[in-house]
Amino acid sequence: MAGQKVLLVDDEVEFTKTLSERMEARGIHARTAANGAEALEKLDAEKFDAIILDMQMPGMDGIETLRRMLEKNPDLQIILLTGYATVGKSVEAMKIGAKDFLEKPANIEELVEKIKLAGNERIALVEKRAEESIRDILKGKSW
Numbered sequence: 001m002a003g004q005k006v007l008l009v010d011d012e013v014e015f016t017k018t019l020s021e022r023m024e025a026r027g028i029h030a031r032t033a034a035n036g037a038e039a040l041e042k043l044d045a046e047k048f049d050a051i052i053l054d055m056q057m058p059g060m061d062g063i064e065t066l067r068r069m070l071e072k073n074p075d076l077q078i079i080l081l082t083g084y085a086t087v088g089k090s091v092e093a094m095k096i097g098a099k100d101f102l103e104k105p106a107n108i109e110e111l112v113e114k115i116k117l118a119g120n121e122r123i124a125l126v127e128k129r130a131e132e133s134i135r136d137i138l139k140g141k142s143w
Contacts, residue, residue, distance in 0.1 A: 004119045005029045005047070009039040009065065010054035010081070015104075019052075022108050028115060036060030040068055048076075050118035052111070053098075055082035055089060063093060070097045075125045077118030081106055 006028055008016045013034060020030040031046065033039035035057055051069065055062035062080055069076050080093050083104035090101050099121065100114050 004049040006115055007031050007048045007051045009033045011057045026112055036065030043072055049122050050077045050115045052079050052081050055080055066096055077122050079114050
């Protein structure tokens, strides 16, 4: 789905630069953040169809960043990406609300497919919220 907007969060600047270029070449608009705090600031300023979040970062790690992101917006579509996957951390992340999990180096086509699915899920959630809002408005009217 061309035109999607993704936030790439990873402390490895060269990695996010390269991944961003590969996303842009596929029609996906990519923004980057080098740490959890910067990612949270970008979430306050922009909306994203999906977030690709590294698990291992200095300071605020991926699990804490995931928690804080979902506190801001529980509908965020977050895909965790790490070179240090453990079953325990993966399960914890999925319980918290991550939508998917990939190990580095991720296959770009697989990642793009997961971004498309996340974007579709986001659209479905937005439509559901709009329908609920319309129903609530109509219930309050006495026609």
